[in-house]
Amino acid sequence: MKRYSENRRGRLPSAVLTGLAIASVAVLTACGTTQGGGGGSEGPKAADELGKTEGAVSILAWPGYVEDGSNDPAVDWVSAFEDETGCKVTSKTYGTSDEAFNLMKTGEYDVVAASGDASLRLVAAGDVAPVNTDLIPNYEGIYDFLKMQSWNSVDGVSYGIPHGYGANLLMYNTEAVTPAPTSWDVVFDKSSEYKGKVTAYDSPIYIADAAVYLMAHQPDLGIENPYALDETQLAAAVELLKEQRVNIGEYWSDYLKEIQAFETGDTVVGTTWQVIRNSLAEGTKAEVVLPEEGVTGWSDTWMIASEATNPNCAYEWLDYIASPEANAQATEYFGEAPSNQAACDFRSEGSCESFHAGDADYASKIWYWSTPIAECLDGRTDVECTDYSAWTTAWQEIKG
Structure with a gap:
């Protein structure tokens, strides 16, 4: 696995638009294709059929998602797409979800x-269109547990194609942390035992990790979804994280820094990604576990701009990148599980196993990143939930 210095660095936004009314988002459509019924002036809607490809497509993505051989001649899945479709790719990478949100405008x-943590904002802002999955043959091969989820669909309408997914796991030094942990308590209630050598992800979205822990250990709080916290629930999560703060050695957002910290022993326990464990120097005494309380994680989505200049080539890209071969290349290079169930046939031996690809039971334990909004994501209507701006303020308070 290549250590890619920009991988997933700062994936999370520093602030989020408030008051998103997701329920009011209209069914969208891709510009320049034959349109279906519904939507009208309420907003764009999904395409009924595709037309002639335009010869170009502009893509905005995380580093490592659109590789054409210019970074590494051996890493190229873009050229094959261009040869097959005649759609010339131009791409730009971004470092945070806020940056992507602003660039799409x-x-x-x-x-x-x-x-x-960006997809629902893009939907609510009308910046992306719903996707007609009937026009994407490779959609059929996507794992069912990734389809039509809260972060890639609204009111039964798909807004994109799942790309890859992963979990925010617990990593620990096997000599310093004994017995082997099975709970997040080693970074929360028992974190004082490792004072100064505990690490946590540096982002307001990490509040959800505390909420997952509280769901199991303080059920009286009534938390049903770690991204749907009312003021009382948020306050409880903040208090837990303030207690943790005094035992934190350092927060991390650049995964290379966490690799170094575990290799040197400066950090002995904390939240991590599987790719970080896989990238540790040989002999590093560290392992990962999915704790009994469950975990947060991510599932990325390919989405089409509501005013795309090249919507037909955009559909071609979504179908291509969801194909077993391309999905295998892109997700293995980045370091995550693929979304296409046949992709493992094209990945290196043991790669899919290390990321638990296709393990629906494993995936069911992951609470995938979602943007907290005032309209409670757990379905409650008798209370207003805290939105991401409130989480951002809380995170600043936690870190001091």
């Missing part, structure tokens, strides 16, 4: 790869 991009 320029109208310069046909396609974006969005994480769950």
Whole structure:
């Protein structure tokens, strides 16, 4: 696995638009294709059929998602797409979900790869169109447990194609942390035992990790979804994280820094990604576990701009990148599980196993990143939930 210095660095936004009313988002459509019924002036809607490809497509994505051989001649799945479709690819990478959200407003991009903490914002802002999955043959091969989820669909309408997914796991030094942990308590209630050597992800979305822990250990709080916290529930999560703060050695957002910290022993326990464990120097005494309380994680989605200049080539890209071969290349290079169930046939031996690809039971334990909004994502209507702006303020308070 290549250590890619920009991989997933700063994936999460520093602030989020408030008051998103997801329920009011209209069914969208891709510009320049034959349109179906419904939507009208309420917003764009999904395409009924595709037309002639335009010869170009502009893509906005995380680093490592759109590789054409220019970074590494051996890493190229874009050239085959261009040869097959005649659609010339131009791409731009971004470092945070906020950056992607703002760049999509320029109208310069046909396609974006969005994480769950950005996807619903893009939908609510009308910047992306719903996707007619009947026009994407490779959609059929996507794992069912990734389809039509809260971060890639609204009111039964698909807004994109799942790309890859992963979990925010617990990593621990096997000599310093004994017995082998099975719970997140080693970074919360028992974190004082490892004072100064505990690490946590540096982002307001990490509040959801505390909420997952509280769901199991303080059920009286009534948390049903870690991204749907009312003021009382958020306050409880903040208090837990303040207690943890005094034992944190450092927070991390650049995964290379966490690799170094575990290799040197400066960090002995904390939240991580499987790719980080896989990238540790040989002999590093560290292992990962999915704790009994469950975990947060990510599932990225390829989405089409509502005013795409090249919507037909955009559909071609979504179908291509969801194919077993391309999905295998892109997700293995980045370090995550693929979304296409046949992709493992094209990945290196043991790669899919290390990321638990296709394990629906494993995936069911992951609470995928979603943007907290005032309209409670757990379905409650008798209370208003805290939105991401409140989480951002809370995170600043936690870190001091």
